[in-house]
Amino acid sequence: LNRVAVVTGASSGIGNACCKDLVAKGMVVVGLARREERLQELKASLPKDQQSRFHGRKCDVSVEQQVVDTFAWVDQTLGGADVLVNNAGILGNLQITDPDNAADLRAVLYTNVLGVSWCTREAFRSLQSRKVNDGHVVIINSIVGHKVPVVPGSGLKMYAPSKHAVTALTEVLRQEFQQKKTATKITSISPGAVDTEIFDAKLKEAMPDIPMLRAENVADAVTYCIQTPPNVQIHELTIKPVGEGF
Template identity: 40%
Template sequence: MSIESGMIRWKNRVALVTGASVGIGEAICTSLVSHGMTVIGCARSKDKIDMLSNDLSKKGLSGRLIAYKCDVSNDKNIDDMFEWIAKNHGGVDVMVNNAGFSCKDTLLEITGDKMRDMLNVNVVGLVLCTSKAVKSMLTRGVDDGHIFNLNSMSGHRLTGILNFYAATKFAVTALTEGFRRELVENSKIRITAISPGLVETEFLARAFEDKDMAQSVFARCESVIKPQDIADILLFSLSSPPNIQIHDVLVRPCGEKI
């Protein structure tokens, strides 16, 4: 089955993408819209998503992107978002947990506030969005929904840097398997974790608060992963036959030695 034919059943259905304003989230939104889906893209600031939505609408794509302002570290923001989606678009059929961040502080330096901030976005927000998306699916009789967790290679191995971020991503690895085991009890809702290595986005510059350093890292690499590469992997997983669950995808750039 090709991606094109596999995506036909998702036309006009609703996807929610967190962290949708830049990088991987932006690429995923664009790809889903290009296949006819109604995509709710959320982030703490919706200006960039509004701009992307306008650009996509000018291209005459079959789907549409709708920007929504939401901080996934805030429980009430998440509650309000799902209520708004239910009222205006019926509910969520595909949940893409892409929001996440890191900071440069070592384990010996990091403060409690920074740890809690990271946990609230990378872990707690992911769990709340997933549980509410699943509830939306089950209450509407949607038995072929799909959950995506944008994990990281840092959720499978340590490099010695961004160690608390790695701890949150190891949690995502465990949570993905935990959700899978709970979902198979009463549904055919699928869950897929995608774990990229180094991706050429703003993530590294934001984590280390140094754009030049991030660019120098990319320049030294033999190859890097592009956001569209990850979006293509998501499309492949989403378009696969309903009897197949692609559970955990590890993605390294060619030549990576860690």
């Protein structure tokens, strides 16, 4: 896997595990997140001979200009991104019917939906400008982006609608890629519950005995999809822990 990958949401959970796995597979990986110190910790945790292949960059994917600047830096410094793993996501704190929730709801939609749009647009621009026809865009969606499970206490808030938007976004992007005659692949991965920071104490309290995946389980799936031969494209992968009921 001698290519450059950008992974969003690299400071914890699934994105962190993806960075470790892709670097170990020989890729040059740019990990993006807002918590820069976590990215430095990630780099330091890698085996010494792999550290130079990891670049941590502070980037808030909900801010368009930061995404544009980051991909320009990847173009200039590393020759451009061949693979993008759209993984950054937030749950949000407030319910849709809570008062004064505009900033919170906006943050969820800007991060989970527009962040994916902007990163994909910039990765596509970079691929097109270099005439690279075989890139790969992976999108970490969710099982709640296909069917909304009943969670006691309505723990999903604007998160579930945002992930439904990601489901539609993925298929529209696929059509746009086809129109623009690129063989760049799009893969959507929808996990069930994963034991990471986003699955916060409130959600755990609402679903106390829920079986959970580990971040590494989802990272394995990402690597598997990226490694498929040129004629194979995995459109949609659902990955759940054994015993999950919804």
